[in-house]
Amino acid sequence: MKKFIPLLYCILLAMPHLWAQSTDEKCGYKLQHDNALARNPNFDKEVAAYKASLAKNAGIALKTSVAHTVYVPVVFHVVLNSTQITDLGGASGIIEHANSQIQVLNEDYNRGNADSTKIPSAFKPLYASVNIKFALAGIDPNGHPTNGIELVMTSQSSYDITSAHPALNAKLTDSGGASSWDYTRYVNVWVIAPSPSGTIGLTCPPSYCIGSSPTFYLSEMGVIISYHTFGRKLHPGDFFLTDQALGRTLTHEMGHYFELLHPWDSSETIQDTPPQCSYIYGCPSFPHTDACSPVYPGIQYMNFLEYTNDSCMQMFSHDQDSVMYATVSPGGESYNLTLHPELLSVPGNAVTTSSAYPNFSIYPNPAKDIIEIAFDSAPTDLQNILVLNMMGQVVKQIHTFPQSKSVISIDLSGISKGIYFVQCQFATSKDTRKIVLQ
Numbered sequence: 001m002k003k004f005i006p007l008l009y010c011i012l013l014a015m016p017h018l019w020a021q022s023t024d025e026k027c028g029y030k031l032q033h034d035n036a037l038a039r040n041p042n043f044d045k046e047v048a049a050y051k052a053s054l055a056k057n058a059g060i061a062l063k064t065s066v067a068h069t070v071y072v073p074v075v076f077h078v079v080l081n082s083t084q085i086t087d088l089g090g091a092s093g094i095i096e097h098a099n100s101q102i103q104v105l106n107e108d109y110n111r112g113n114a115d116s117t118k119i120p121s122a123f124k125p126l127y128a129s130v131n132i133k134f135a136l137a138g139i140d141p142n143g144h145p146t147n148g149i150e151l152v153m154t155s156q157s158s159y160d161i162t163s164a165h166p167a168l169n170a171k172l173t174d175s176g177g178a179s180s181w182d183y184t185r186y187v188n189v190w191v192i193a194p195s196p197s198g199t200i201g202l203t204c205p206p207s208y209c210i211g212s213s214p215t216f217y218l219s220e221m222g223v224i225i226s227y228h229t230f231g232r233k234l235h236p237g238d239f240f241l242t243d244q245a246l247g248r249t250l251t252h253e254m255g256h257y258f259e260l261l262h263p264w265d266s267s268e269t270i271q272d273t274p275p276q277c278s279y280i281y282g283c284p285s286f287p288h289t290d291a292c293s294p295v296y297p298g299i300q301y302m303n304f305l306e307y308t309n310d311s312c313m314q315m316f317s318h319d320q321d322s323v324m325y326a327t328v329s330p331g332g333e334s335y336n337l338t339l340h341p342e343l344l345s346v347p348g349n350a351v352t353t354s355s356a357y358p359n360f361s362i363y364p365n366p367a368k369d370i371i372e373i374a375f376d377s378a379p380t381d382l383q384n385i386l387v388l389n390m391m392g393q394v395v396k397q398i399h400t401f402p403q404s405k406s407v408i409s410i411d412l413s414g415i416s417k418g419i420y421f422v423q424c425q426f427a428t429s430k431d432t433r434k435i436v437l438q
C-alpha cells in the first residue's frame, strides 16, 4: 500500500491539468528543478555528484560536538516599481521590513521563536537550533559602508519566475535589476514582484550553480521572495499576504539555500520528518495525518519547509539542522560565508548614525587588548561606553560621565578574541563602531 500511494501520486502529477496547477505552488523550488531537468537530463546526477564531493560529514560531526554559532552577511536587493515601493512604506519602510526580516531569521534558526509553544509535544524533542545567525551586510563588495539594502526602482511590474532562468532581469544590473554581490561572501536575497504572484519564494541554491552543471548561472545563486512577504507585517497599511505576514517565506527559502528539500521530497536525507504524500496549505490541527503518515502523530505540518501559513510553522528538525549546518561548516559549500565577520553590520541591525559626536575613531583596530577612542573634542555629554558581543550582550561597561578627555583608553584584556561593538552612549543619542579583538 505504502509503495502504491506515491506511485499513484506521481501519475496524478503527470496529468497535464494538475501539472499546470503546480506552477502556482507557494514555493517555486519544484518548478525550477523540473525546468532544469527538462533542459538538462543529467541535472540531478550533476547536483548529486557535486554534493557528494563536499565534506558534509565533517560538518555534521562538528555540529554534534559543539554548538558553534556562525554568522552570515545578507544583502537585500529590492527591485520594485514605484507603486510597490510605496506599498512597503517607501525607503524607510523597506529598512524596517529588512530589519524585521533579519530578526525573524535569527529567531527561527536559533530556537528563538516565541510561538514554539505551539509545537505539539510529539514533535517538540525534534525542535532544533541551527546556530546560523544572519546580519545585514555593513560593507559592500567595494569596501564601502552599506545598510545591506540595495533599492532599485524598476519599470517592470513583475518578473517571470517560470522561465529557464527565473526572474533573471531582476538579478542583472544591466537589465534594470540588481546584480548579485560576491556569492562567496554574501547571501543574496532579491525582493521582487514574482509572476505568477501565487509563487512567493524561489531559491537557486549553491548546488545548482557552483557544481559542474552549467544549468544555472553563478549570478543566479540566492533567494527570491515576493515583496508581499518581506519581513513582518509592521503596520496596518502594509501590503502583505494575510497568511504570510510573519516573515517566514524567507525562513523557508533560506532552508533551500542551505540545501533542504521539502519534507515530501526529502525522505532519503531527512529521517526525522514523517513521510508525507504532498504539500498542504493552511493551518491544520494536530494530529494531521495523510495516506503516507496515516497514524499519530501524522505529518510535521508545523515544519518551516511546509507550505502551511506563517502562523502555523514553528520548527526545523534535527536532521534538517544537520544538513544546513554542514553547508556552513569547514568543507561545506557555504563555509566561506562564515569567514567574513568584517562585512556584518551591528547585531540587531540597528545601525546608528545620529550622534552629537559623529567623528570619533577607535584604534588600533584590530586590537589586542587596549583600545583608544578618540573624539574631535572632549565628549562632555558622554554617559557610558558599552562593549557588546555579536549577540548584543554587554561584555564591558564603563561609566564615563563627566568626561573631560578627548581620548579614552579601554582595557579589553581578558575578553576572548572576536568581533565586538563599541557603543558610546551620549545624553540624547548613541553611536556604535565595530572592532576586532585578535
Ligand SMILES: [Zn+2]
Residues within 6 Å of the ligand: 027, 028, 029, 252, 253, 256, 262, 305
Ligand atoms: Zn520550498
